[in-house]
Amino acid sequence: MNRAQSEALFAEALKYIPGGVNSPVRAFRAVGGQPFFVNHAGGCKLQDVDGNELIDYVLTWGPAILGHAHPKIIAAVKAAADHGTSFGIPNPFEVTMAKMICELVPSVRKVRMTNSGTEACMSAIRLARGFTKRDKIIKFDGCYHGHADSLLVRAGSGALTFGNPDSAGVPAAFTQHTIVLPYNDFEAVTAAFAANQDQIAGIIIEPVPGNAGLYLPKPGYLEFLREITASHGSLLIFDEVMTGFRLAKGGAQERFKITPDLSTFGKVIGGGLPVGAFGGRAEIMDYLAPLGPVYQAGTLSGNPLAMAAGIANLQELLATDAYAKLEQLGAQLAAGMRDAAKSAGVPVQFNQCGSMFCGYFTDQPVHNLADAMHSDRERFKRYFHGLLDSGVYLAPSQFEAGFLSTAHTATDIEKTVSAAAKVLRTL
Ligand code: HOZ
Numbered sequence: 001m002n003r004a005q006s007e008a009l010f011a012e013a014l015k016y017i018p019g020g021v022n023s024p025v026r027a028f029r030a031v032g033g034q035p036f037f038v039n040h041a042g043g044c045k046l047q048d049v050d051g052n053e054l055i056d057y058v059l060t061w062g063p064a065i066l067g068h069a070h071p072k073i074i075a076a077v078k079a080a081a082d083h084g085t086s087f088g089i090p091n092p093f094e095v096t097m098a099k100m101i102c103e104l105v106p107s108v109r110k111v112r113m114t115n116s117g118t119e120a121c122m123s124a125i126r127l128a129r130g131f132t133k134r135d136k137i138i139k140f141d142g143c144y145h146g147h148a149d150s151l152l153v154r155a156g157s158g159a160l161t162f163g164n165p166d167s168a169g170v171p172a173a174f175t176q177h178t179i180v181l182p183y184n185d186f187e188a189v190t191a192a193f194a195a196n197q198d199q200i201a202g203i204i205i206e207p208v209p210g211n212a213g214l215y216l217p218k219p220g221y222l223e224f225l226r227e228i229t230a231s232h233g234s235l236l237i238f239d240e241v242m243t244g245f246r247l248a249k250g251g252a253q254e255r256f257k258i259t260p261d262l263s264t265f266g267k268v269i270g271g272g273l274p275v276g277a278f279g280g281r282a283e284i285m286d287y288l289a290p291l292g293p294v295y296q297a298g299t300l301s302g303n304p305l306a307m308a309a310g311i312a313n314l315q316e317l318l319a320t321d322a323y324a325k326l327e328q329l330g331a332q333l334a335a336g337m338r339d340a341a342k343s344a345g346v347p348v349q350f351n352q353c354g355s356m357f358c359g360y361f362t363d364q365p366v367h368n369l370a371d372a373m374h375s376d377r378e379r380f381k382r383y384f385h386g387l388l389d390s391g392v393y394l395a396p397s398q399f400e401a402g403f404l405s406t407a408h409t410a411t412d413i414e415k416t417v418s419a420a421a422k423v424l425r426t427l
Helices: 004-016 071-081 092-104 117-132 157-161 186-195 221-231 251-255 304-319 322-344 377-389 410-426
Strands: 038-042 045-048 053-056 110-114 136-140 178-181 200-205 235-239 262-266 276-280 349-353 356-360
Touching: 053 410, 071 304, 092 110, 092 276, 092 304, 110 117, 117 136, 117 200, 117 235, 117 262, 117 276, 178 186, 186 200, 186 221, 200 221, 221 235, 235 251, 251 262, 304 322, 322 349, 322 356, 322 410, 377 410
Parallel strands: 136 178, 136 200, 200 235, 235 262
Antiparallel strands: 038 045, 045 053, 110 276, 262 276, 349 356
């Protein structure tokens, strides 16, 4: 595959951008080689600057649930841009977006927009602390809630990929109130509450963690977290930046029938533009300035272009049988991949939940980060590059989830599975 233009661009990028990228996983360091550069994407395909076409399972890390460059999103952004790109004073799109989120996610009675998932999670934590007047937060190892200081502890995604789950530059004092526990471990949570009576502001969790690959909550686990937080006067915060409006129209909380106190969102609600949001019970949200004492702000929050793109994305999801299609595609991919691995005699745990997935190279089930760490990452590298050379793009790290869009077709999945079957036989 010719990648000459990408190579030249990367050489230039390395001179001016640390590592040549604006977000670490994109540098391909976990899989070796160099990133490709993209200047066009449409549907489920990316086209790199050398003209190579790839079936894309990264989908700009989740937002492109309708595929890239969906005509309705592009039209909405163009129309909004004609009237100005930012006003710094309320605009009508913000109200429409807030109302849509509140209608789709019943646990959210009020919502505030941010510019990224990182900001949303950082703000939700501050709000939980302000509301409960407690300092400690429980998070789970391998879960990633963006790169705010107090949450960058045993974090997933790029932090995990590059072996820095506790980042340099974060003073120990900033994370002393963050309690990190293994995911899916009931006893660890019970013990933490027993040891920190009346001190835990809340639990923040990716209900379906997608930043250490993908694993699912054990039966009863999310219910247990709901119960234990409620009984201790702590808040349950669902980080639905990845799962929101993806695993169901009401996110993972609809799928697993749990009502968190606060939720954070991003990705799909921006339709590919920078966005985040956090919302929840009205009396908690009213603790935010200007009504309450918890400060939170943003020059570009509620940006009209991002709102217009997100509204178009949500409207299209609701107007079509998107979720049924995503379920079907996910099931087809999982069945095909499991068969392909079995035929090739390669031990693979293919975890899947709706339109999110991850294959781990291990013969043991993967329920948490410790299990995920058993995956043979050397094998993953060869698998990743084998697929890339066959025109299939997975996230360049074992510790990221794959995503499907409504633009993928059964034929795309068949092509992917048959490419994977060939690559698996060479591993
Ligand atoms: N942390 C992001 C996904 N889990 C990576 C985003 C990016 O590199 O664009």
